[in-house]
Amino acid sequence: MAWGVFAFSRDGRARLAGVLRALLIAQLVVSLCMVIFCYNTSLRVMLLLKHIHKVTVLLLYGLILFQAYGMKLHYTGGLRLIAVLLKCPHWKRATLVSSVWMLSGSLVAANGMLVYAACRGTLKALMKELSSSLRIGISQYLTEPTWKALLDTMQVELSCCGADKPTDWHDIPWINMDFLNEGSELVMKLAGADGKVLPPVSPYSCCTPRVLAPCYHDPLQQSEWREVWSESSPLLSASLHTRGCVEAVRAPLTRALLALQCFNMLVFLFQILIVVLTQLLRTSARAAVLRGDCSGVGPAVLLGSLPVQMTGPRGSSSREELREGCSSTSAVGGTYTANWTHRRTRRRHTYLRTRTSYPYLSYHRPSTALRSPQIPVGNDLHPASSSDL
Known part of the structure; x- marks a missing residue:
């Protein structure tokens, strides 16, 4: 029982191979675009996160590069296989x-979906860990210079403020009493019973350059504008970044994850077409061999098999004889010149070129003392006779 029966001549198989090559090239281009887009989209974020979660960053990039390298191996192997199916359809x-x-190739394409699922799960875990890590960094902003430099750089480059929201700087105690004037009435009013101070103060890196107005981020030092805080002016929120740094990190990584999913789905669709066309090319070439004419018309089938009568040019019915008959001619109709004599001559010429160009790679020759002496006779050299010796 056969399903999807087609017939391809020699030219038809050549055109089919051309379509296969185009699909393989398209698959390779898609994998390269996937790597380049994901890398460029998440590069700035990953450079900041590598100081906090270095292992997670390397895992995300490693999964994407592994998928792209698998596509490259599938592409190079496919081009070689197509050439073999066209020139040597009699290959056992x-x-x-x-x-x-x-x-x-199907496993590599399916592995793309697994890579997407792994990246998605890793991204969710990263966001949860990043939120808690940034909260720890906010609490150590004035005591750890590393956290201060990292948070300032992240808030300036990603246009964000706080961990989940800008008010995290007002809810997490990050200013100790040692940095404040205990004799100030405002400070004592803001101090709690436990000695912690939670003033509505944000670092200067939270200020946004998009608003052409002063940045209201520190009511303790900006005493000339304290009426702005007392009146709850909308300039307070307008002068600061409105999104948290976790959301600023999630946005480009989500775009890269969406692109990874779309590219992998496209690669999977290409792989389905490649499997179908490869099956047609292989079965058509095999049927032509069994019919005894490698360059003739051969039926192709997607599923199942067709009863093909094995008839050679001399009435032979053995499969081995048919393969030997086809091996003398190529699938493009020309004479198959790579016979044993030609290969021997070509090896001899290669040896002579190697000996001339690279004498240190030449084969070992017996010494001149063990060879029969030569004496000149005219312009030629002849072996010496026993009497001469």
């Missing part, structure tokens, strides 16, 4: 090699 292992290649 063509069916096995093509089946293994189609299976490995």
Whole structure:
């Protein structure tokens, strides 16, 4: 029982191989675009996160590069296999090699979905860890110079403020009493019973340059504008970044994750077409071999098999004889010149060129003392006779 039966001549198989090459090139281009887009989209964020979660950053990039490298191996192997199916359809292992290649390509395409799922789970875990890490960094802003430099850089480059929201600077105690004037009435009013101070103060890195007005971020030092805080002016929130740094990190990584999903789905669709066309090319070339004419018309089938009568040019019915008959001619109709004599001559010429160009790579020759002496006779050299010795 056969399903999806087609017939391809020699030219038809050549055109089919051209479409296969185009699909493989498209698959390779898609994988390269996936790596370049994901890298460029998340590069700035990953450079900031590598100081906090270095292992997670390397894992995300490693998964994407692993998928792209698998696509590259599938592409290079596919081009070689297509050339073999066209020139040597009588090859005994063509069916096995093509089946293994189609299976490995399908696994690589399916692995793209697994890579997407792994990146998605890793991104969720990263966001949870990042929120708690940034809260710790806010509490150590004035005591740890590393956290201060990292938070200031992140808030300026990503246009964010706080961990989850800008008011995190007002809810997390990060200013100790040692940095404040205990004799100030305002400070004592803001101090709690436990000695912690939670003033509505944000670092200067939270200020946004998009508002052409003073940045109201510190009511303790900006005493000339304290009426702005007392009146709850809208300039307070307008002069600061409105989103948290966790959301600023999540946005480009989510875009990269969405692009990864779309690219992998496109690669999977290409792989389905590649499997179908490879099956047609392989079965058509094999049927032409069994009919005894490698350059003739051969039926192709997607699923199942067709009863093909094995008839050679001399009435032979053995499969081995048909393969030997096809091996003398190529699938493009020309004479297969790579016979044993030609290969021997070509090896001899290669040896002579190697000996002339690279004498240190030449084969070992017996010493001149063990060879029969030569004496000149005219312009030629002849072996010496026993009487001469």
